[in-house]
Amino acid sequence: MNVLLTRPLLQVEELQSMVTKSGNKPLLFPTLKLNSIDAKVENNYYDVIIFISVNAVEYGLKILKTISYHKIFAVGSATARKLSENDIEIDDFPRKKASSEALLALDSVAQLYHKTILIFRGQSGREVLKQGLIKQNNQVEYVEVYERVNHNINSLHRQSLDELLSRNEGVISITSIDSMKLLVKISSQILDVDRLKNYLLVVLSDRIKTYVNSIGFNKVLVTPNTSNNGIISVLTNLNTLDKPVKYS
Incomplete structure (x- = not known):
């Protein structure tokens, strides 16, 4: 499963490695520097x-x-x-x-x-x-x-979005409200952002969930904790489920 990671590049290495080890494919989409x-x-x-x-x-x-x-x-x-x-x-x-x-x-x-x-x-x-x-x-x-600092749009953003959208299933990891705002801002320069609403957002807190819901993203799961392990636990559960996920 493709997993779009929105953390700064200097901060994402550990999570990127953990996503790979969990059997998923990390796609880098830095929103901040x-x-x-x-x-x-x-x-x-x-x-x-x-x-x-x-x-x-x-x-x-x-x-x-x-x-x-x-x-x-x-x-x-x-x-x-x-x-x-x-x-x-x-x-x-x-x-x-x-x-x-x-x-x-x-x-x-x-x-x-x-x-x-x-x-x-x-x-x-x-x-x-x-x-x-x-x-x-x-x-x-x-x-x-x-x-x-807001990250400028570059070829990495385009490549990662293309790969995410090449399949109907995938996950977008959001670790802050600022990252969500910039995901929308950068993506809007590349495609119709509504296309991203078909994908599951995995967020670190109820506060982030409330914000993403307010801008029309309703497929959202909150991690059990705010660590990288919390993100991986959600991905692992998704990979083992044999029935549709219920979003809240």
Whole structure:
């Protein structure tokens, strides 16, 4: 089965390999590029450090080495694993679901009061985590260590769409709302986007599902978790089903 992958090329290698090993064919369709930002922090010590994504770890390690801290948290298992791979000890992270809401719900985070907190993230993004921490009378700062840039259309996009559409079955993997918006934008320069609505979208969260439903994509499955393994588990189930999939 063809699987269209919309992650940035620098971020997709592991998932691409896992899709191949699962017996499916990955088709690369990068919607975003990631560029590092020459960022600085205001202080040399923080009570708490939080990494909001794997990319935040990738681009933020250089800065982390220049500051001291007491505790460190990750938004989910993939981010925690990236920190561990770089020999950084994590105090806690949500085990079941990677999200700001899940992080705030942890007892260890709910107990943070009157702390100085530094959040590593990409440029812009949701404010849920910062607002939640401020309500607990914490002093919260961002250090934005990378930016997302729209990917220009190229021959790879055309080739991948041609191959996806050459068969009636296939899956499109969507890992963010921004990726979905850019999938539509780039694809509209190549074909009638309505043709993509015949294909199943595999998304990482109910929030993404709500958005794709709102623009007319109704064949959607949400992964059981936000890791690459969550995506692969959905693909594996699809390959073993002998009856039509029920979409919600």
